[in-house]
Amino acid sequence: MPILHLKITKASELDMSIYSEIKAQKVILRSYQIKLTTNKTSAQSHYYVELDWLKHCSMSNLQNHSRLTLFADTEKLQTIEFCNWTFHCPRIPRTFPCLVYDASGSNNPGFVADGGNLIESIDLVFDYERTQRA
Secondary structure (H helix, E strand, C coil): CCEEEEEECCCEEEEEECCCCECCEEEEEEEEEEEECCCHHHCCCEEEEEEHHHCCCCCCCCCCCCCEEEECCCCCCEEEEEEEEEEEECCECCEEEEEEECCCCCCCCCEHHHCCCCEEEEEEEEEECCCCEC
């Protein structure tokens, strides 16, 4: 299966890009990694990631947003979670917005690239069924 790896380094990446768009199909989040800085004890216990192409998938969380909920172990510098979250996505465009929120819903979770001191990066690893491009 082809892999889609997204590395998020800012709270608002309005034009995250991939090599080419991907046709509508089943997409599976296999793992995520949250890298915290040494100031990890001030980090939130979870973060919300909003990918524009996931908005139309059937998912929700306690705040009733169409966002991925990712949990962080604040006792460690990095959290790696393996999961098999399946989404039936529409077409994934070549560029798309990606927003990250902290547990309180603020769009300023503390990325180093944004001038914060809590999060180095968040990595999302998806795979999908067909390599056919749109």
